[in-house]
Amino acid sequence: MHRPAKIDPAKKSPAKVGAAKLVVALLSAAALLATAACSAQQPAAENRTLKIVYQKTDSFSALDTLFKDAKKDFEAANQGTTVELQPIEANDDDYGTKLALALRSAETAPDVFYEDTFKVRSDVDAGYLLKLDSYLEKWDDWKTFNEAAKAAGTGDDGGIYAVPLGTDTRAIWYNKKVLQKAGIAVPWQPRSWDDILDAARKMKAADPELVPFNMYAGKATGEGTVMQSFYELLYGTDAELYDQQEKKWVVGSQGFTDSLAFLKTLYDEKLAVAPAEALDANVWKKVFGEWLPQGKMGATVEGSYTPSFWQKGGSYEWAGYTEDMGVARFPTQRGQEPGGVSMSGGWTLAVGADSKNPDLAFKFLTEAMNKKNSLSFTVASSQIAVRTDVASEPDYLAANPFVKDVSELVSVTHYRPATADYPRISAAVQVATEAVITGTLSPQAAAEQYDKTVRDQVGEAKVLQK
């Protein structure tokens, strides 16, 4: 038997024990002082500061512009108020993490922040968001928001906690020239999954170097994998991810396996990008920046915000996109009703539950989302308008040639089941797609593994076996 090793080689003499006590005493005193100093902060009554947290990236600066404009106007109209803008430069995942960390403590929580619709419910559960019902009653502009958008900011208790900035849909974006070269007539509208495969095979035959039809897969592209790929497939089968009535996650559905099998076909026949490229988190930059503009890709499934990358001031400016690109709705599996599938998400603005100046914070929110700001933001970031007065503006309708097409997809769109369990379920779906496209598991086995993960994660009570 070995004796437990002593990490401290020094033997303790009584004097040293005394010294240790002294150190501990000093430490506790210092710690007390430090906490006292921290809690002494009080908001000064006359000089109020609002802290605004939002996302800003190289390819997404529309929100930064919006808040800078709103700050100028708001500070001018409200003397003695300082609006402190704190943009976070990060991708969606990391932004969400940083925001959640800031929200955990009242000391660091922002007054107004940019919040993903699918996090609203779990953040309401956490007590991070202020209930806005009483404020919205007095805000006339609220009546101009469409009903679907209002629902996006609703918590489980039916109260409204966030005001949507815009929404989006997903569609097939295709390069007309590439399709025409393969002898496919444009405008192209596939009616079923087989139509997609037929067209992709034709393109491949015409040019083996081409990526005919890309759909994301794997963990690296995160929510992109599910929102811009897997759910278009799954919601076009007779299955669904989550049963809204029963409030249970669906497992064991044929549609799930079929959707995985479709992805497998795309990747196995090299109709999509190589698996190694699909698993690179930066793959979407190549899709927008290189492959589609250079005619090396036939089509991809992407969001309605796609033109924002190509239009003037976007990160991959491409003047020719209005001519070269076309948009089609993603078909259902066998062409069954309603004949198309889309997914919607979108972002909101919310007020922190710990805001020391909630009235002022909401006032700033209304400033940021007035008609003028909403219009310029919606156009700059190629969003689908949620305010009816913005939606009817000529500037909005003329922003790019695809506004009408992608806006119509709202009629066939679906929303993610934004429960607190959702991020894990989404991750399990991503893992399943990754296993299938890399050939690690068959679609059947990957679906079984998904079912098991879901049962483990949410518990038997929240699972619906099909």
Place this chain on the structure above:
Amino acid sequence: MPARKSVRRQLRLLPVVPSVLLILLFLAAPVLWSFHASFTNAALSGRNARSPAWTGLENYTRLLSDAAFPASVVLTMVFVVASAIVGQNLLGLLIAGLMTRARKTVSAVVGTAVVAAWVLPEIVAAFAAYAYFSRDGTLNQLLGGAGLAGADWLYAFPMVAVVLANIWRGTAFSMLVYRAALADVPRDISEAALMDGAAGWQRLVFITLPLIRSSIATNLMLVTLQTLAVFTLIWVMTAGGPSNASTTLPVLAYQEAFKFGDIGYGTAIASVLIVLGLVFGIGYVRLLKGDRR
């Protein structure tokens, strides 16, 4: 013992108080917090975000039934053994040994080249390694130039890529430690052995290595603990993928805590990592103590 003497002794410790204070505040406090959180269902969002409940050993029992966990422990050990204990350590010793014999200019050039990787901030080194191993990266271009077919290194051999990257980045530290240690080996002992007819390898095994034994132990301890905690390098290069094929414990802990918002579970993984570090630490301390016997 006279009281005054003891007071004076206590006062003598005063200068270390600030550093102890800082260590406790920035090192011990987070560790303790992490241990505490691992026994709760603390979360980033949802009902348990602000008022986590005590769940006892639930996170740890979940670890045992989670298939990703043992795989991750194995990958962590592979990463530590291959890139730190074997890679950085042996390569550092080898380079240091060769440098004592090499010409001054050669050793200066080699030294600079090795230390350059170490001087880079971790995030920069990680991007450099990513750019080297990625599909259109430097390595494949070099291979292509030589007429060889490359591979998708980060996809097909993710562990090999991160191990090599970590060796590249960390060898400088071992090299510096061993250069100092070898410089301290008295020449006369080595020469005496030479006179007695000891071959080169015999002098290395029976003279040099025993003499620098404490440096070896110290170096092993430091590179092991550093490598156990490597996160940025792996996260930037492979993000733990493909399909968890390079998910070491720090990456797994990050995913659970921040991607899935399960802070309790993530800190449980972090706690296992701390224990793993302690086991290594204790092992090396014993090696060091054995040295003084």
